[in-house]
Amino acid sequence: MRAGALLMALAALAAVPAAAGAADYRPLPGGRFASVVPADGKDAPAQVAPFALRSEPVTNAEFLAFVTAHPQWRRDRVAPIFADGRYLSHWAAADALGADALPAQPVTRVSWFAAQAYCESEHARLPSWYESEMAAAADATRADARSDPAWRERILNWYSRPSNAAVARVGGDANFYGVRDLHGLVWEWVDDFGALLVASDSRDQNDPDRLKFCGAGALNLRDRDNYAVLMRVAMLSALKAADTTVNLGFRCARSTSSGNTP
């Protein structure tokens, strides 16, 4: 009897994180990956360590729970150095979603700092560019569908949709890895968004008045036909960490091996 009650109490306790919507993470194997952003700025493939990726982007409901638990990230309390003036501005209030932010819609108008803090609260981090590019290269049946013209076409169609259309709810079709909504819903932050460096033409290197880059020079983008991915690179590299936009959300990742490369 007492043991039964104890078990029930334990079960209730264990159910708490689940009830709060413990996020689902899917394992990805990592490996060598031909990124549009070559690792050495020339043609080296990226080396991605095994990792786990959140199967869905973070929703308004989940982010509301986060700002409730961490009020320093409420829009009326956040330091401007960490989020711009439009941070969560589509919410009805600092602590309420309202009609323009449905619980199951992905949260948008979040800064990189806020996204990072959220992921930390889930014992996770933002995915790297390579991790997100690798996960997004899959379609429903293939780990890498990027060379399929029909796949590219479908994604480009999404990018050509007007950005003022309402954002759909999370929970689209799962891809090869069981990850959803990597295309067709929102843009997503990556941890190293500031590292993509495509804004500058590599020929600037030879301009003595603008010795801007150190190391191997600015990046040469590969696979210039893959416009959909290049658009993501261009969009992310134009951002600053406190920026928020109407259709920029995020999801989190976790390293699953000790050999965690940034």
Add this chain to the structure above:
Amino acid sequence: MTLVRLLAFLVIFACIAPLRAAELPGDSVYRLPVALADQDGRTFHLADRAGKPQLVSMFYTSCQYMCPLIIESLKRTQKAIAPDGQAKPAVLMVSFDAQRDVPTHLKAVFGQRKLDAATWTLAHTDAASVRQLAAVLDIQYRALPDGEFNHTSVVILLDAQGRIAARTDKMDALDADFVAAARKALAQPASN
């Protein structure tokens, strides 16, 4: 007894840290909680630098070409801001290379470059803090497979409260506007 003292210490520590952060303006870089170690292995927090304007940049020691140039540019800028024995602004350079640029490594470069111990600090921090600090300063970088870093070369002037007062990416010659902004910031009485 010792436990009580420890608890008291913890309580005081826990109270001071957020209080200090709350006093800083919302757009202060010092809002970012970053723990660093200098070339002598002394640990400090970024916000400890509040109180006086300073010059901040990011670099890595194995960089052969651009980073020595940043250091020389900073020396030149420092001299132009405070000529003829005036008090020079402090300089903080934080390394991108969390793995290799440990304090002993920084110390060697400190000596090689004949840096002024009274005003210069070369600092190490962990990879996650490097990412955050670069983000807050709007400095772009990426690690390359050969251990080098591709990065924008920027010198930033932080005012006494850690707000970005000026920035320059001009490394091959003196940036007169930047020097003027730094002089102006230094001339202001230290408030808060």
